[in-house]
Amino acid sequence: MPRDFYLQETLVVARLLVGAILRFETQEGVLSGRIVETEAYLRDDPACHAFRGPTPRNAAMFGPPGHAYVYFTYGMHYCFNAVTAPEGVGEAVLIRALEPLQGVETMRRRRSVSPDAPAARDRDLARGPGRLTRALGIGPEQNGVDLTRGRLVILPGKARPEGVVAAPRVGIRQAADRPWRFLIPGHPCVSRP
Numbered sequence: 055m056p057r058d059f060y061l062q063e064t065l066v067v068a069r070l071l072v073g074a075i076l077r078f079e080t081q082e083g084v085l086s087g088r089i090v091e092t093e094a095y096l097r098d099d100p101a102c103h104a105f106r107g108p109t110p111r112n113a114a115m116f117g118p119p120g121h122a123y124v125y126f127t128y129g130m131h132y133c134f135n136a137v138t139a140p141e142g143v144g145e146a147v148l149i150r151a152l153e154p155l156q157g158v159e160t161m162r163r164r165r166s167v168s169p170d171a172p173a174a175r176d177r178d179l180a181r182g183p184g185r186l187t188r189a190l191g192i193g194p195e196q197n198g199v200d201l202t203r204g205r206l207v208i209l210p211g212k213a214r215p216e217g218v219v220a221a222p223r224v225g226i227r228q229a230a231d232r233p234w235r236f237l238i239p240g241h242p243c244v245s246r247p
Contacts, residue, residue, distance in 0.1 A: 104144020
């Protein structure tokens with residue numbers, strides 16, 4: 055996706071990222087998946103990490119659009135976001151879930167899924183933000199990287215999915231009722247129906 059894609063309104067970017075391809079070139083090979091669920095976080099949103107202004111933890115959110123914002127949460131996993139809005143404005147889109155496409159065996163190994171497990175289990179490999187980063191190997195080293203070029207990129211999907219719906223966000227307490235989660239309804243890789 056070109057840089058100006060990320061300069062659109064964050065809610066528009068969050069919806070348009072559904073169906074795009076997240077691709078990461080790792081030492082173990084290329085890993086990719088179709089984005090099936092996102093969540094938007096805006097500067098005036100009390101659930102947004104940028105709500106109270108810049109800190110060392112959220113600095114990437116205030117950086118240039120089209121860069122990664124990766125943070126550690128609940129003392130156990132990382133979450134991956136695409137920074138949106140002009141530089142200096144703290145907004146981003148959380149990538150909540152992927153449909154695995156490429157590098158599935160590597161994702162299975164990283165998620166400790168047996169090679170003998172049925173292929174149906176693959177729907178769970180990147181179903182949720184913590185599982186997604188674990189499956190792809192995204193961590194603090196990717197915080198702030200340019201998503202428009204390099205080893206970690208978001209590419210346009212082959213076709214825009216039909217019927218993307220807006221729903222309340224999940225996994226947060228404040229402003230959870232805002233319909234800023236976008237997903238493909240009924241898709242088996244969505245983190246929550």
